[in-house]
Amino acid sequence: MDERELRCVICDGDMLFETPPCDDGHDDCPELVCTRCGAAEVIAPIVVHLWLEPRSPRRIAPQQRTAAA
DSSP states (O other): OOOEEEETTTEEEEEEEEOOOOOSSSSSOEEETTTOOOEEEOOOOOOOOOOOOOOOOOOOOOOOOOOOO
């Protein structure tokens, strides 16, 4: 079992976490369990997809607002 020290929100301190036996069959399980209270922590990469609109050649900047006279 893989062990590492992380901050446990339940124990409110740095605790030792270990990887539990994984029944899914993959080697690198993203789940860790606090060895003191048993709280689960999932360590997974965050994937962000960003869609950009193509720039229009005739794009006009917005005009500033003016105070009413």
